[in-house]
Amino acid sequence: MDILILLGLLTTGYVFGRIAEKRHFISIRTREEEYRDVLAFSARFPPPSSTPTTPVLVGGNVVVAVDYFKMTAAALRNLIGGRVTSFETLVERARREAILRMKEEARAHGATQIFNVKLETSSIGQGTSGQSFSVEVYAYGTALVAGKTD
C-alpha cells in the first residue's frame, strides 16, 4: 500500500512537474523576447548622460517549489554525488522569472535601463511538511527614468 502511494506521488510529480516546467520555460522565452528592449546591467555606475534622469528602485521576486519526483531524484543523487540537474533547472527558472518581473516593473515606470542589478537567492524550505524545498530569488536594481522629479 505504501509503495503504491509513493509511486502515485512520484508519477504525479513527474507528469505535472514536467508539464508545468515546460510551460513555464515557454512563457519565460516569449516574455524575454517581449522585454528585450529593457536592458539590465550589472555595472555599478550608469554612464554620464546629458539628459536628466530619476533613479527608481525596481525589483521582482518569485518562489518556486520542486515537485516530488525531483526531490526524490535529488535525494538519490546525493548518494553518489555529481550534477543535480533537477535543481539546476529549478533555480534557472526562478532566476529568469525574477529578472523578468523586475523588467516588468521597470517598464511600468517607463524605463529602459536598469543598473547595478543584484540577484539574491535564498532557500525557504523545511516547512511543516518535512523535507519540502523551495527557492526564492529576488532581483533588484536601479531603473533610470527619463525626466527629473522632486
Add this chain to the structure above:
Amino acid sequence: MLVSNIEIIPGRKVIKHLGMAQGNTVRAKHLGKDFLAGLKNIVGGELKGYTELLQEARDEAVQRMVDQAKGMGANAVINVRFSTSSVSAGAAELFAYGTAVVLE
C-alpha cells in the same frame, strides 16, 4: 524620498552623509498557506502565496528604512542592499539597509 541601489546618482551631488539606515521585518508563514505549499511540493511550480508574502515583507522593510532615514533628516537612501535569512523553520527575516544622505 529617493531610494536607489547605485552609489552615485547621475546629476545629483551628495552634500551630507548621515550614516546607515536600516529596516527589518520577520515574517512567519500562514498555517493554511503552508499546508497548500506542502501540497504544491508534490506537483512543483510557483508558490504564489509565498511570493506575495515575501514581497509585502520586503516592502515593509524598505518602508522602515525610509522612515528611519527621514528621522535622520535625509532626503535619499543610496546603495540599498537586501538580505534574507531564515531565523527558524517557518519564519524568514527580510532586511534592507542603505546609506542615508542629503542630496542637493
